[in-house]
Every structure is written in structure tokens, then in C-alpha cells.
Amino acid sequence: MSRIQIPQSISEAPEKSQELLTNVEKNLGSVPNLYRLVATSPVALEGLLGLGGALGRSSLTAATRERIALAISEFNGCEYCLAAHTYIGQNLVKLTDSEILSNRNGHSSDAKADAAIRFALAISKTKGNVSQDDFEEIRAAGYSDAAIIEIIGLVALNVFTNYANNVLLTEVDFPVVEELSI
Secondary structure (H helix, E strand, C coil): CCCCCCCCHHHHCCCCHHHHHHHHHHHHHCCCHHHHHCCCCHHHHHHHHHHHHHHHHCCCHHHHHHHHHHHHHHHHHHHHHHHHHHHHHHHHCCCCHHHHHHCCCCCCHHHHCCCCCCHHHHHHCCCCCCHHHHHHHHHHHCCCHHHHHHHHHHHHHHHHHHHHHHHHHHCCCCCCCCCCCC
């Protein structure tokens, strides 16, 4: 059970969040618990949707964005985001189960995506104080200045959703994934 009350419908959300949630429903076909929970703060919901929408147009492929989300969600221990991004990875961007497992473990079978995942995790592990070697590796993988900034943005976006779900104990409304046995 969530630590704060989740609006059970769009009409129960604050008025300033209702139009945003209606757009989420139009785009996704439903309104996942995360969005209804964040809708408690219309400004937070607007920020989440704005950053997510903008980064959805980044130079990184949808598959790479999902790979990063899986790695960061695993790193932060966010059950909700792991379930959501596993579902998205399998059903929308068509990642294989073995690729998803690899992503959760901080890697990818795709060399360029692997570099992005490792860089994203380096950002998280060092609180943004990546080494020169980390920076040179992402450059050597062929990522532009803009793409590097987009990776930083994806880390920030995923940290926000991971922390919101972890703090508020968001009820998972996607198929639950098993914990890694590392």
C-alpha cells in the first residue's frame, strides 16, 4: 500500500493534474499508478511528463533508453520501475529476456548501448563525478555531446521515478519481475 493516497481516477486528482493525466491515458491506454501518485503534485507531474516527453525525442534509440532505465532501476532497487521497464522493454521495444537481464546487470549485448549503460551507472555510482576514463569511453563509443547530456537527463529522470516509487511505496501495476540473485 502506498504511503500517500493515490487518486483512484483522473477526476479524483487535483484539477491541474487532470488534463495531464487524460493525455497520459490517451497515449498509454491507461494511467499507471506512478502517474496518478505523482499527480498529487501538478507541478511534479508536469515536470515528469515534460522531461520524459523531451527525452523520448532524444538521439538515443528507444531500446537504449529502456536499457538505461532498467540498469538505473536495478541499481536503485525500484521494483515498480523494473516491472514497468521490463514490460516496456519486452512489449514495445522488443528486447529479449536475456538482454533485459543483461541490462539489469549493467550491460548490453549491443556494444554502443553497453557503453551508454555503463556511463549511466557510472553517473549514478559517482553522483555525477565520473572519471576521465568513463568520459573517454562514452566518447569512444561514438556518443555526441548532445547524447551525453541526454544520458545524464535519463539518469535524472529515472532517479526521480525510482525515488518517488521507493519513498512512496507505489503499488506495482505491471507484471512483477523477480529479484536478481547476485
